[in-house]
Each structure stands twice: as structure tokens, then as C-alpha cells.
Amino acid sequence: xxxxxxxxxxxxxxxxxxxxxxxxxxxxxxxxxxxxxxxxxxxxxxxxxxxxxxxxxxxxxxxxxxxxxxxxxxxxxxxxxxx
Numbered sequence: 873x874x875x876x877x878x879x880x881x882x883x884x885x886x887x888x889x890x891x892x893x894x895x896x897x898x899x900x901x902x903x904x905x906x907x908x909x910x911x912x913x914x915x916x917x918x919x920x921x922x923x924x925x926x927x928x929x930x931x932x933x934x935x936x937x938x939x940x941x942x943x944x945x946x947x948x949x950x951x952x953x954x955x
Contacts, residue, residue: 876902876910
């Protein structure tokens, strides 16, 4: 849908000389994000999971995963200090 391209465009507008590590960090994030969420495993597995387990169990499972990843991000990665 162009979300990654829009993100890159906005980073180039805000930081045209790439003085911050934002572009590099975005690239590293994409390596892990795209195979899972960006048209990868989650997208391909959504319908089979819903058909196999039903709508509400699938919804509850995804919600639990989202909360766990949020907690991990806030309490583990949120506390890291830049060197």
C-alpha cells in the first residue's frame, strides 16, 4: 500500500542529509517486520486460523500477542538508554 515508501519519503524530507540513524533503523526494522506482518506470515495465516479456531478465539489470541509485544516494547526496550 506504499506505507514503507511513504515512511522513507518522510524521513528524507525531515533528514535529507541522513544525519540521524533513522534510515538505518528503519531498514533494520523492515527485515523483521515485513516477513511477519507486511504481507507475510500473519497475513497468510489469518484466514486459516479463523476457519480452524473461529473468530473469537483468533481475535483473543491476536489481542493477547499484541498486549505481550506492547509490554515487551514498553518495559524492556523502553528502558534502554542511548549510549
